Amino acid sequence: MSKEINRLHPVSAIITSVKALKSMILPIVIIIISNGFNFSLNFRSEHFFETILLFGVWGVASLLALVGGIIKWRTFVYWFEDGELRVTYGLFVKKKRYIPFERIQSLNYNEGVFHRIFGLVKVQVETAGSKGGKPEVELTAIRKAAADVIELEMRHAKNEAVQQQVQAQVEEEAVATPMIYHMSMRDLLVLATTSGGIGVVLSGLAAVASQFSDIIPYETVFHELADFVKIGAFLVALTVMVVLIVAWIVSVVITLINYYDYTVRIEEEKLIITKGLLEKKRITLPLNRIQAIRIVENPLRQLTGFATVVVESAGGNGENGNDKKITLFPLIKKLDCMQTLEQLFPDMNWHPTLIRSPKRARPFFYRIDFFWLVPIIGASCYFFYPYGLLSLLLIPLTILLGIWQHKTAGYQIDGKQLAMQYRVFSRITLIMEKKRIQSIESTQSYFQKRKNVMSVKATVMSGATGTTGSVSSLEQKDAEKILTWYEH
Amino acid sequence: MRAQPIHQISRKGLTVWRLYGVIQTLVLLVVAGLVSYGTYYFEWPTFIYFIAGAIVFLSAILSVFIFPKIRWERWRYEVREHEIEVQHGLFVVKRTLIPMVRVQHVDTTQGPILKKYDLGNISISTAATVHTIPALVMDEADVLRARISDLARVAEDDV
Numbered sequence: 001m002s003k004e005i006n007r008l009h010p011v012s013a014i015i016t017s018v019k020a021l022k023s024m025i026l027p028i029v030i031i032i033i034s035n036g037f038n039f040s041l042n043f044r045s046e047h048f049f050e051t052i053l054l055f056g057v058w059g060v061a062s063l064l065a066l067v068g069g070i071i072k073w074r075t076f077v078y079w080f081e082d083g084e085l086r087v088t089y090g091l092f093v094k095k096k097r098y099i100p101f102e103r104i105q106s107l108n109y110n111e112g113v114f115h116r117i118f119g120l121v122k123v124q125v126e127t128a129g130s131k132g133g134k135p136e137v138e139l140t141a142i143r144k145a146a147a148d149v150i151e152l153e154m155r156h157a158k159n160e161a162v163q164q165q166v167q168a169q170v171e172e173e174a175v176a177t178p179m180i181y182h183m184s185m186r187d188l189l190v191l192a193t194t195s196g197g198i199g200v201v202l203s204g205l206a207a208v209a210s211q212f213s214d215i216i217p218y219e220t221v222f223h224e225l226a227d228f229v230k231i232g233a234f235l236v237a238l239t240v241m242v243v244l245i246v247a248w249i250v251s252v253v254i255t256l257i258n259y260y261d262y263t264v265r266i267e268e269e270k271l272i273i274t275k276g277l278l279e280k281k282r283i284t285l286p287l288n289r290i291q292a293i294r295i296v297e298n299p300l301r302q303l304t305g306f307a308t309v310v311v312e313s314a315g316g317n318g319e320n321g322n323d324k325k326i327t328l329f330p331l332i333k334k335l336d337c338m339q340t341l342e343q344l345f346p347d348m349n350w351h352p353t354l355i356r357s358p359k360r361a362r363p364f365f366y367r368i369d370f371f372w373l374v375p376i377i378g379a380s381c382y383f384f385y386p387y388g389l390l391s392l393l394l395i396p397l398t399i400l401l402g403i404w405q406h407k408t409a410g411y412q413i414d415g416k417q418l419a420m421q422y423r424v425f426s427r428i429t430l431i432m433e434k435k436r437i438q439s440i441e442s443t444q445s446y447f448q449k450r451k452n453v454m455s456v457k458a459t460v461m462s463g464a465t466g467t468t469g470s471v472s473s474l475e476q477k478d479a480e481k482i483l484t485w486y487e488h
Numbered sequence: 489m490r491a492q493p494i495h496q497i498s499r500k501g502l503t504v505w506r507l508y509g510v511i512q513t514l515v516l517l518v519v520a521g522l523v524s525y526g527t528y529y530f531e532w533p534t535f536i537y538f539i540a541g542a543i544v545f546l547s548a549i550l551s552v553f554i555f556p557k558i559r560w561e562r563w564r565y566e567v568r569e570h571e572i573e574v575q576h577g578l579f580v581v582k583r584t585l586i587p588m589v590r591v592q593h594v595d596t597t598q599g600p601i602l603k604k605y606d607l608g609n610i611s612i613s614t615a616a617t618v619h620t621i622p623a624l625v626m627d628e629a630d631v632l633r634a635r636i637s638d639l640a641r642v643a644e645d646d647v
Binding site (some may be wrong): 439440444445459461466467480484486488 | 570577587
């Protein structure tokens with residue numbers, strides 16, 4: 001075991017400081033905008049002091065960020081000893097962290113733009129205890145070869161690789177491991193089109209537009225708009241089209257950047273996900289940490305036969321840091337999805353025949369909504385008289401949605417596994433093993449009791465709070481069957 | 489029909505809940521007093537007096553007399569060899585099953601009011617959820633805590 005001491009690559013100093021600076025940009029921009037760009041370096045001007053203060057504070061902060069980055073790089077050391085990864089860092093307060101290799105759940109690689117220029121990689125070391133979304137150890141930037149060394153050392157310690165093979169394996173690795181899933185260009189386009197991304201982009205545009213309300217002379221715009229409308233509905237339609245197309249293109253670009261070359265491989269009971277165009281990411285997920293699998297079909301995708309598969313994992317953090325729900329397949333044909341999952345988890349039943357909620361339970365899916373619906377409709381009819389009546393349309397819509405939800409609600413028990421299907425808007429199929437379920441709860445209101453129906457909730461661990469699947473208003477004896485099944 | 493869990497919580501728990509209701513009503517009374525003073529001082533419309541009064545009155549009736557009684561009658565728990573079952577709820581009856589192998593740790597907590605009545609809450613944590621059985625007689629809570637942790641020690645599957 002080498003006791004050689006390793007350092008981070010010097011670029012990590014820059015990366016750390018840039019990251020710190022990046023978080024300062026937004027407040028600065030806000031201050032500048034709220035100040036109305038009234039800056040002056042002329043010391044007679046009344047804005048002189050403000051300007052100096054702002055730039056002074058900013059300067060000092062960036063200097064600190066830079067120094068902080070350099071200090072972190074200079075003091076950060078890691079080495080391997082006694083089957084442990086040992087890390088120390090800190091200038092005044094020395095921090096040491098020793099992680100036994102057996103405890104390491106996964107090594108996640110992340111290559112930002114900076115990393116890629118210098119052929120570096122950010123390594124996040126995760127253990128089961130990495131709670132709150134923070135990895136146990138983060139090596140900001142090391143050479144790829146150095147990252148491979150860590151992986152080798154880890155395997156070494158785990159006795160999973162024979163010594164001679166080790167050298168060969170590193171080179172072959174990328175080729176040898178079977179690929180399970182890869183996203184084609186077409187998939188990416190469909191993903192971009194059917195995701196909520198477009199809506200987000202649109203609302204983002206709206207938010208930006210409203211932020212600049214001081215700068216953009218809306219009143220003039222409105223007058224012009226009025227003229228504009230007179231010109232004809234055709235132009236309006238055209239503009240709407242253009243806006244939609246722009247939103248779509250932005251959404252495609254965002255999707256491309258995030259999901260480009262999205263590949264899932266399986267290697268030694270671990271799933272390895274790689275993705276990204278500008279920033280390459282590699283996420284490792286041990287199969288035995290997976291708690292449950294969620295198949296999500298939003299209405300648009302359900303219609304076109306596509307689904308998203310999300311895994312709930314106990315350890316390791318997902319792409320967004322603190323959330324442990326890792327998207328396994330961002331978009332997959334429903335038929336392929338079941339086959340692939342079957343291949344991954346052969347012990348589980350991927351073709352559940354669900355027992356549905358009984359017909360008499362249907363009113364429970366929309367009746368409760370009238371509690372908030374009626375006051376809203378009443379108020380809007382009263383206050384916005386002629387147009388407020390349109391809110392009456394909410395009634396049939398709610399009822400239809402309720403009927404749809406009722407049709408989706410169902411469960412299946414098969415040996416050691418429980419499948420639940422339900423929807424709010426998107427249809428969710430949650431499949432979990434009995435030994436992974438943390439608790440099961442049944443709920444029954446007075447009205448449900450009269451109709452002999454009962455709702456069931458099952459919670460699995462995922463992140464700090466867990467994920468709960470719930471099916472409303474099942475036949476009471478079905479609900480009790482789930483409880484009894486869970487007991488034994 | 490599944491049978492209800494067998495144990496009820498202590499009768500003193502009901503008293504404590506009523507006490508909580510009294511405290512809540514007193515707080516509301518103070519707020520209502522302030523609002524009424526404001527109404528008097530700034531000459532807001534008179535119906536505010538009635539609303540404030542009605543809220544305090546309803547709170548007194550519901551949170552002191554009716555709700556604690558329903559909750560107390562509904563609250564049941566049972567600690568069996570392999571699982572813990574609790575039942576609670578006011579309008580909606582909730583029944584929760586927690587297998588022993590999933591229990592990670594058990595806490596008992598006791599605030600000043602509970603202490604006066606020699607009662608304690610017991611919280612059972614799994615990896616993802618926390619379940620509380622309120623207002624148990626302290627000795628009973630301690631015994632229960634010891635028993636759960638004994639039974640839970642035979643854990644096998646990891647999370």
